Amino acid sequence: MIRIINSRIISCVSKQLTKPIGAQLSRSLCTNVPKPQKEEVQVTFVRANGERVQSKGKVGDSLLDVVVNNSLDFDGFGACEGTLTCSTCHLILSQADYDKLPDKPSDEELDMLDLAYDLADTSRLGCQICLEKSMNGLEVKVPATVNDARS
């Protein structure tokens, strides 16, 4: 029960919501938020084998939302559905993009990242990064999965 208290989801949503958030926190919060203007943000996911997957999300979406909403084919991505209990939405950013993110990872996010494969200094969980207008053109690396490891 203690884990449900997901600070990042709260902070991510509270930017756009003034009313208090109910007890049920889940990934869907990021998408269910009413958005005054639906501004689109371009995101490119780069697989470990170099393949580039272009996609779009809306301001307020998490990077996990972008993967789910666009049905991007990353096997096993987002297993716990954005509740900070796994590390399957692990993404690696460039140092510059990492530094630009408004929020630093919480302890809970770092705890999960500690269990991720191919952990890097600029690793983040996709469910914890919410898109902002300024992130248009963001490029993130999807760490190797069995899919890419295959020759």
Add this chain to the structure above:
Amino acid sequence: MFTVRSSILKTLISSNFSKFKYFSTLNNEIKVCIVGGGAAGFYSSQYLLKHLPNTQIDVIEKLPVPFGLVRYGVAPDHPEVKNVINTFNKTAQHPNFKYYGNVSLGKEVTLDELRKAYNIVVLSYGSEIDTLLNISGEDKKNFMSAREFVGWYNGTPGLEELNPDLSGEEVILIGNGNVAIDVARILLTPVDILKKTDITEYSIEALSRSKVKKVYMVGRRGPLQAAFTIAELREMLKIPNVQTIWRSADFEGITSDTVTSLPRPKKRITELMLKSLQEAPKASSDDKQFLPIFFRSPIQINGDSQVESIDFSHTVLKNDRAIATNDVEKITGQLVCRSIGYKATSVDPSINFDDKNGRVVNKHGRVLMKDSTEIDKGLYVAGWLGTGPSGVILTTMNNAFQISQTIIDDIKNGELNCDEKKPGFDYSKFRAVTWDDWKKIDEKEVECGKKLDKPREKIVSVDEMLKLI
């Protein structure tokens, strides 16, 4: 209708030909039986259905209900971890997926029968037996395995009668992995929090009468070798009205220099332990206590019929191994749970099984022939049964994906010939539970849960489950 030999085909496909185009030239349906409907079984099904066209998958599962340890292991106060079930449900909706619950390998069906009926058999029936300490007194009353205790609160059929006696104030957990932490957390968390989870009603009832105040968690090696992970520890440190009390002697020699040089995960968890150690506990006499202890190895279980205390020898580390010394410490505890690992068992005499390590003999998931290094073509093992019982669901998922990819590669490379048309197996002679049947059980559980203001109330008796269908 013709089948093309894979070797010819390989020379025909140009490098940019996708695997789908290759497989779509095969006319035969590939029949796969997956034994065990836990995480490994579902993730293997998911991967094969997606990447191996023309596959028909039958999952057979010992219990009427699916999901293995995701249902019966994962702690009730971690509902988010069970979100993986949503993905399993999607897999089960696939038209080429069939579920047969209440069918056990080694009981209703033999491996030989399955091999005849399917092109491919994947064994993924998990590791159910826990490792013994092999010291005297393990049969004393209220000495049990953590796995049994977990099965009890999670409603594993057969364990509802475990009746752990919670009338003593002290509990000892031997072993310091995440399962031990789960048990400690369930014993120490206020019942008002637990009763909103899918924990069984009978255990809530027992826990609400519990007198437990102190939970010792004892590891053979030191803090740097602790098996629990950081998220689980952080959660322990946040339980309301529970103090975590470390022994400073256990941390002797762990300086800020040693910590800085550790790899990031070890570094962060060690820093968290040190931080918690340095924070003087705000003593309140009502508080319960969580007491991690290191460098102690159990040598004797004391008590008449019921366990009363354990003698531990002090240990020292040599080449990362715990070596017992002559110093002994007695720790009292009226309930003791052993949590030092699991083993699988062989459920069918024709399985090539490694009794010593408790797993199926395999090389990268390909099962080997008995007394040979040759691959037993068409037989694979995934999940804890093949890897041994360690890691989280993510580890099991990666393993299942990898083994499924190995299967696909074996077919692609002509190592495994699936040209023969296989009949599949007729389960109608057993009281097999279909996916729709499970949905009825599922609905009933959710409905019963609603009345109690919890996500579900699990049905524990197999007979009762079967009555619903």
